Amino acid sequence: MIMQDTKTRRIVEVLIHIIGWGIVFGFPFLLMNRSDFSVSWMAYLRHDSAVPVSFLIVFYINYCFFIPHFLFKGRIKQYIALNLLLILCTAIGVHFWQSFVSHSYVKPSGPRRPKPPSWIFILRDVFSMILTVGLAAAIRMSGRWADIEAARREAEKSRTEAELKNLRSQLNPHFLLNTLNNIYALIAFDSDKAQAAVQELSRLLRHVLYDNQQNYVALGKEMDFIRNYIELMRIRLAANVSVETQIDIRADSRTEIAPLIFISLIENAFKHGISPTEPSFIRIHFSESPSQICCEISNSYHPKNQADKSGSGIGLEQVRKRLELTYPGRYEWNQGVSDDGKEYKSVLSIRY
DSSP states (O other): OHHHHHHHHHHHHHHHHHHHHHHHHHHHHHHSSSSTOOOHHHIIIIITTTTHHHHHHHHHIIIHHHHHIIIIITTTTHHHHHHHHHHHHHHHHHHHHHHHHHHSOOOOOSSSOOOHHHHHEEEEEHHHHHHHHHHHHHHHHHHHHHHHHHHHHHHHHHHHHHHHHHHHHHHHHHHHHHHHHHHHHHHHHHHHHHHHHHHHHHHHHHHHHHHSSSSSEEEEHHHHHHHHHHHHHHTTTTTTTTEEEESSSSSOOOOOOOTHHHHHHHHHHHHHHSSSSSSSSEEEEEOOOSSSEEEEEEEEOOOOOOOGGGGSOOHHHHHHHHHHHHSSTTTTEEEETTSSSSSSEEEEEEEO
């Protein structure tokens, strides 16, 4: 991508140079329609072209050599000294060339008008060449800035992809650990349910191990994974726990979503929304509109104590990091406990 952008920018640069110098060299001919001004090709080539040629020489000596080898390397004093020498030599050379050409062909008879002093023309050319040097530096530095910015964007993209890959690699064992804890709890009192849970887990791991390696998956496929996960979690629930799910998303939805971006929210609901002694509830609602995906989860609030490592919150922290990396500026996540401290609610909206 960067190579393609650089190639396009180079082509545009060449066209700009051609057009710019075409205007500089063709400017005298643009004035030929004026009644008091005329110029011949021979006179232009012998006399008038000397000044634009000197500008071209100064420009490209700076553009191709002085700026990259002195200015960009911090050798400012050498850069200024070389430019002063170049400008003075070029301006004096142009003056002598024009004087030589003016005396080499026969001038028309008639009274000769007095000419201004030569130093005025030299000073004019020196000033114009200083502007030419400034223009070369500005163009070169803008190109350098574009290269640096392109490299920065590529480095940022690579860093983001590396961070996302690292987060996904952390999520796999975290997800597996939570699920195995659920199965372990089942083995003690219902081996049949534990066997069913292992089968469900094998299907879930297929999604985690393969689809999680992609940057995006189809939303319909991700919803299938979430349905299977919720069914796996239901196996160990007591009768006093109510789980309601509503998924208003088509099964064949091809909308792309980051894989496993919602699973930690659901895990958090099952960890903190269930009490072994009190009635508990979990409500999960997914919806899709033409411009966004919404995940709304509410549950009864039974926070883990400090000694319970399963409530460390690593999953939610991963969700926040992944959202910042994958959907910067395109998501809204509101979460918190109700005023009475009995309900926790999380609403995540992702725009695409």
